[in-house]
Amino acid sequence: MTEASKPSLSVVIPMFNEIDNVAPMVARVHEGLADYEGQWELLVVDDGSTDGTPQALYKESEQYGSHVRVVELRRNFGQTAAMQAGIDEARGELIATLDGDLQNDPADIPRMVDHLIEKDLDLLTGWRKNRKDDLVLRKIPSRIANRLIGKITGVRINDYGCSLKIYRSSVIKQVRLYGEMHRFIPAWVAAVVPPSRIGEIVVSHNARVAGESKYGISRTFRVILDLLSVYFFMRYRARPGHFFGSIGLALGSVGGALLAYLGFLKIFLGEDIGTRPLFLIAVVFVIAALQFLTTGVLSELISRTYFESSQRQQYAIYNRQGDCEESGSCWAEPGQKRSADSTADNTTSDNNTENS
Incomplete structure (x- = not known):
């Protein structure tokens, strides 16, 4: 070509x-x-x-x-x-x-x-x-x-x-x-x-x-x-726990609030809450929240195992600047200044020489 x-x-x-x-x-x-x-x-x-x-x-x-x-x-x-x-x-x-x-x-x-x-x-x-x-x-x-x-x-x-x-x-x-x-x-x-x-x-x-x-x-x-x-x-590929965890926290918050409300009715007002559908709903929400949170933890473990075992990265490099073989050195020498500072120092030195 x-x-x-x-x-x-x-x-x-x-x-x-x-x-x-x-x-x-x-x-x-x-x-x-x-x-x-x-x-x-x-x-x-x-x-x-x-x-x-x-x-x-x-x-x-x-x-x-x-x-x-x-x-x-x-x-x-x-x-x-x-x-x-x-x-x-x-x-x-x-x-x-x-x-x-x-x-x-x-x-x-x-x-x-x-x-x-x-x-x-x-x-x-x-x-x-x-x-x-x-x-x-x-x-x-x-x-x-x-x-x-x-x-x-x-x-x-x-x-x-x-x-x-x-x-x-x-x-x-x-x-x-x-x-x-x-x-x-x-x-x-x-x-x-x-x-x-x-x-x-x-x-x-x-x-x-x-x-x-x-x-x-x-x-x-x-x-x-x-x-x-x-x-x-x-x-959520690299952070599946956030997906399942957010759902679990939402369900847990609703279930916890419902249980707190029913507890108030039971303790302070003496109402019977054992047969109320709201009590069953609250318990289901709390159990579901625990399941989602547990799933989130397990999915995080699976995700980490996947990236480590397959040696895959969570990022992709588009371009890379600098090459040791081409530039000859990958390290700054002790006391080396920035190129702009070095240029300024050289200019000052030249001016002093001309004035002399």
Whole structure:
């Protein structure tokens, strides 16, 4: 690569039972990246397809060359796992992900790369502004989910569900994707970099012409459950005791206040409180508070064990200034002053010399 060329690029595409889209997809990627001024590779992950998709992918790889790589999973693990497998195998400085159903246009990738470099971003996600999907089953639930996710996570973008994204490899490889968390990648990336380094750009969107969609209205309910997990991990991953402890303290305060009120009625007014529903509610609140507080302590122990055993840090360094090998010394000499003071002293010394 020359100095004027673009960063190396890995295009990651997960596919599941998309045999009719294999050949058109590979051809469209080559057409879209024909003028890309840099090295690139196409990495297709077959997620346990049963319709002959892997065989079709191997055929395309033999036809186009070794830069078309196929990663075949042993069974169907889901889109998130397939995307993570592709990211792990990617070798480029930048990683682009998109769906294999040809609804995303690979021709948008070079323009997105230019925008990411120009704006100095770590993640650039596509916005399907003119989306070619069903209004009731796809568009309306997606809009509601995007607003809800943005409000809870603090990363406000218009289209969380668009798979067409460009990442810096050094950033996305710090993020591990589990379950069905590919929908919340911008939120996970925001745990590593500030939201200001996450951007969005309008991309084209095409209607599906072959194969069947793997999504349905039931996805809405799974998104809500996953969103709760995202909210917890973004804010309390390193301090889960604060989450459970705050709930425990709130319940304990209410339960304690109720018991104090009932105790006053029993001691000073002589009322019978044993059969009152309020007494049962107060006891349940206190017991629940103890359980939440205990859970908080145990979760803190688990969190500390996780960070220590996996040698993971609670922070991520963006840039590091100073290198012992380059500078030659990492220590200040005894009596060494600040450079500004040293400059001032040298200037004073020079002036005294001239006056003399």
